[in-house]
Amino acid sequence: SQTIHQWPATLVQPVGSPLSLECTVEGTSNPNLYWYRQAAGRGLQLLFYSVGIGQISSEVPQNLSASRPQDRQFILSSKKLLLSDSGFYLCAWSVGGGLDTQYFGPGTRLTVL
Amino acid sequence: QKEVEQDPGPLSVPEGAIVSLNCTYSNSAFQYFMWYRQYSRKGPELLMYTYSSGNKEDGRFTAQVDKSSKYISLFIRDSQPSDSATYLCAMTHNSGGSNYKLTFGKGTLLTVNP
Numbered sequence: 001s002q003t004i005h006q007w008p009a010t011l012v013q014p015v016g017s018p019l020s021l022e023c024t025v026e027g028t029s030n031p032n033l034y035w036y037r038q039a040a041g042r043g044l045q046l047l048f049y050s051v052g053i054g055q056i057s058s059e060v061p062q063n064l065s066a067s068r069p070q071d072r073q074f075i076l077s078s079k080k081l082l083l084s085d086s087g088f089y090l091c092a093w094s095v096g097g098g099l100d101t102q103y104f105g106p107g108t109r110l111t112v113l
Numbered sequence: 114q115k116e117v118e119q120d121p122g123p124l125s126v127p128e129g130a131i132v133s134l135n136c137t138y139s140n141s142a143f144q145y146f147m148w149y150r151q152y153s154r155k156g157p158e159l160l161m162y163t164y165s166s167g168n169k170e171d172g173r174f175t176a177q178v179d180k181s182s183k184y185i186s187l188f189i190r191d192s193q194p195s196d197s198a199t200y201l202c203a204m205t206h207n208s209g210g211s212n213y214k215l216t217f218g219k220g221t222l223l224t225v226n227p
Contacts, residue, residue, distance in 0.1 A: 088154075101147060101159060102159075103159060107155065
């Protein structure tokens with residue numbers, strides 16, 4: 001069966017510090033991968049998605065970036081965090097080239113102070 | 114008009130009640146519909162998946178799609194305190210191909226009181 005991992009679970013960072021969140025998927029090959037941010041009252045906001053290694057599409061211009069160095073690894077980064085980057089970050093995967101049902105990881109709660 | 118509208122609630126019901134959660138949408142091309150359940154501080158988990166119009170039942174849960182009205186529903190029978198969560202609807206208009214994105218509602222917060 002497929003599993004998706006995210007770490008860390010919780011993170012508190014000062015404004016201006018860098019960020020690196022990691023997501024890995026097990027039990028499937030060539031998945032589509034997604035990064036979302038969930039803020040209170042604003043629903044799920046798609047940040048990036050990837051259909052293959054090195055292929056990243058950005059949905060929202062911001063100071064975040066994403067990379068996919070391996071087939072089942074997806075990384076969300078920032079060089080300098082802003083207060084507005086606080087939120088609940090979710091990684092998700094779906095079957096590559098198949099149904100668009102997405103399966104979510106446990107999330108990372110980021111607080112920028 | 115937003116693509117997907119969902120009443121945020123909160124919705125509070127007694128244990129054993131029948132719960133109805135709803136979403137409306139504006140894009141008539143949507144044909145795949147999902148419901149996710151999200152417990153506090155957890156990632157959303159897929160609850161139901163339906164294609165086009167009709168009903169789908171899974172235990173105490175029934176998903177209903179009315180494409181003519183652009184309206185989807187999730188019914189929970191014999192609701193339990195463990196059903197207390199936020200319920201998100203989601204939809205898309207392609208299977209595979211070039212569309213990989215889901216459009217989500219903002220979620221309805223449900224509390225089932227013992």
